[in-house]
Amino acid sequence: MSFIEWLHRGKLPRELVGGKAASLSDMLAGGFAVPLGFAVTSEGYRSFEESTRLGEQLGEASRGLDPRDFAAVRAFSALACAAVADSELPGELRQEIAGAYDELVSLSGLASAVRSSAVSEDGAGASFAGLYESYLNVLGINDVLASVRMCYASLWSERAVRYRALKGGSVDGEAMAVVVMGLVPSETSGIAFTAHPVTGDRDRVVINSSFGLGEAIVSGRVTPDSFVVHKDSLALLEREIYEKQLAIYPHPDGGGTIERELDGPRAAEPSLSDDEAKAVARIALKVEQHFGSPQDVEWGMAAGQIYLLQSRPITTL
Secondary structure, X not given: OXXXXXXXXXOOOHHHHHHHHHHHXXXXXXXXXXXXXXXXXXXXXXXXXXXXXXXXXXXXXXXXXXXXXXXXXXXXXXXHHHHHHOOOOOHHHHHHHHHHHXXXXXXXXOOXXXXXXXXXXXXXXXXXXXXXXXXXXXXXXXXXHHHHHHHHHHOOOHHHHHHHHHOOOOOOOOOEEEEEEEXXXXXXXXXXXXXXXXXXXXXXXXXXXXXXXXXHHHOOOOOOEEEEEEOOOOOEEEEEOOOOOEEEEEOOOOOOEEEEEOOHHHHHOOOOOHHHHHHHHHHHHHHHHHHOOOEEEEEEEEOOEEEEEEEEEOOOX
16 A cells, blocks of 8 residues: 555545645646645554554543543643654655655755645635644655654644544544645745635635745734735725734755844835735636635745645635
8 A cells, every 4th residue: 555645646535635635636636836745645644553553542542531621631632742753653654755755856856845634624614724733844854754743743732632522523533644745935925715704705805915934924923914806807905014024934054944034124015016916816716616615725926926835615604
């Protein structure tokens, strides 16, 4: 059994590669600009659980866990995360990831993003947005393998365990796939909602954007610029530019990221021109049409090219 599935080789099933990877492979099959990459399948995670016996142990430890008992969930989560993070990946799984990573480096360069892709993630009923870990500008196979293991550990974070339980799922019934993809060195990045995330208006595209990688927005470190575009006419209806005091970029001297302060004039500049905002809206609407429902689309722009990094259904409408 192979534990690797390449995203560009056809639309992949969610149960095998998780919600994020399934969406990315679907967009690639639809002709959208998505970075090359591969998924370490959910079977890889199950092999890890079986080889370490962690699946059995964590299943027993989580039985009867009350998600409303914060202290109990916190204690269980701390033990589970530490156990997963300290365990070795089985040899066959390591070898397959290493072979796929070597091929990816030959196609797209050394720097990668390693991103969690849980089986239940990004579904129509529950998004799990922000609960699982991602690692940016990962360089070299040792760091890739370590990042895969940390993605596995994030399956057992306190927030993730509680969210799964409150959504009616089994605490220990989830499986984690992982996406390893070429890193987009975004000059500007953001999120496009093809329905208004607050009012629910479906004739609006709302775009949040900031300089650098999207981590600054996801982590709440900056207040992003906001653009509202009319769906039919692509007229720019609203434009709010905020002072963005920092940006996150790939570290120039090695793996990981670096946070840089932006000076006054740069901080106050729009992170997108009006034409670029309309271009993002146009692509987001094509993604909505492709999936047949309003979408929350993560994107990054480098050298004038807009890349799609994730798309999930908007679950709050």
